[in-house]
Amino acid sequence: MKSAYFAAFLAATAVPALAEQPVTLNFVAEIGGAAFDCSQSYDHLGATHAQMNVTDFRLFVQDAALIRADGSQQPITLTANDWQHENVTLLDFENGAGHCAGTGNAPMNTVITGEVPEGDYIGVSLTLGVPFALNHIDPTLASAPLNTTGMFWTWQNGFRFLRIDFAPAGGTPMAHEGHGGHSDHGNASGWYLHLGSTQCAAASQTEAPSACVFPNRTTASFTSFDPATQVIVVDPAPVLRDADVTVNAPDTSPGCMSFPGDADCDSVIPKLGLAYGDHPAEAQQLFSIR
Numbered sequence: 345m346k347s348a349y350f351a352a353f354l355a356a357t358a359v360p361a362l363a364e365q366p367v368t369l370n371f372v373a374e375i376g377g378a379a380f381d382c383s384q385s386y387d388h389l390g391a392t393h394a395q396m397n398v399t400d401f402r403l404f405v406q407d408a409a410l411i412r413a414d415g416s417q418q419p420i421t422l423t424a425n426d427w428q429h430e431n432v433t434l435l436d437f438e439n440g441a442g443h444c445a446g447t448g449n450a451p452m453n454t455v456i457t458g459e460v461p462e463g464d465y466i467g468v469s470l471t472l473g474v475p476f477a478l479n480h481i482d483p484t485l486a487s488a489p490l491n492t493t494g495m496f497w498t499w500q501n502g503f504r505f506l507r508i509d510f511a512p513a514g515g516t517p518m519a520h521e522g523h524g525g526h527s528d529h530g531n532a533s534g535w536y537l538h539l540g541s542t543q544c545a546a547a548s549q550t551e552a553p554s555a556c557v558f559p560n561r562t563t564a565s566f567t568s569f570d571p572a573t574q575v576i577v578v579d580p581a582p583v584l585r586d587a588d589v590t591v592n593a594p595d596t597s598p599g600c601m602s603f604p605g606d607a608d609c610d611s612v613i614p615k616l617g618l619a620y621g622d623h624p625a626e627a628q629q630l631f632s633i634r
């Protein structure tokens with residue numbers, strides 16, 4: 345009697361094996377609607393329609409998910425590889441050639457790959473960021489892609505979630521050169537768009553923080569998206585539309601690096617979907633679908 349009850353209990357609680365279906369999210373990088381290429385220059389950037397080279401173009405995406413018709417989200421179980429670890433993917437659109445020879449490297453990745461339970465999905469959601477639990481680690485000891493030192497900021501702040509670096513085309517010098525608190529920038533000869541967590545309180549510079557005042561993770565959701573036929577476009581031009589990328593605010597990081605009190609960020613961070621100082625968040629304009 346007791347064993348029969350136990351067998352029935354087991355049968356009732358056995359989880360049927362759900363078939364999985366592979367999913368690939370394809371990304372394309374563009375600058376003002378033109379395909380991104382390290383060897384190109386791009387016109388009409390920012391409020392002054394500047395001509396700029398792009399010298400780096402990489403970003404971390406966490407928590408990629410497909411959306412069901414009822415609005416619920418199915419996290420994508422990522423394929424573990426050199427570009428993906430747990431729930432984070434590094435997208436790398438630069439090939440280390442041309443204008444990207446300074447900070448870039450040859451490998452590239454333009455996809456998120458993984459699987460979801462078989463089902464009907466109508467949309468996609470993703471977050472620009474590195475999860476807190478993975479963000480404040482030692483990159484020299486971390487698994488790929490979190491060993492990408494070109495994306496590492498400081499222990500305290502963690503990784504740059506987004507790194508898109510601009511330099512004036514034709515060698516035109518920047519009007520002001522920033523005097524940021526970073527030790528890793530060398531000559532500030534460009535306008536750098538870096539998003540990451542800021543004001544992360546820690547006991548010391550080499551200890552992980554317990555929290556950040558400004559996590560600066562931003563989510564994009566598209567409720568009608570077919571991974572088989574559509575792409576996710578990453579384009580910083582709409583984000584920079586109202587910024588002058590030919591000047592750096594004096595005594596701040598060169599360009600906009602998310603740190604509080606940098607006038608170069610006033611019109612930029614809100615267009616990433618995040619509040620900045622007394623500038624409220626706007627709809628994010630970095631990601632779109634096509």
Ligand SMILES: [Cu+2]
Nearest residue numbers: 526538597601
């Ligand atoms: Cu920086």
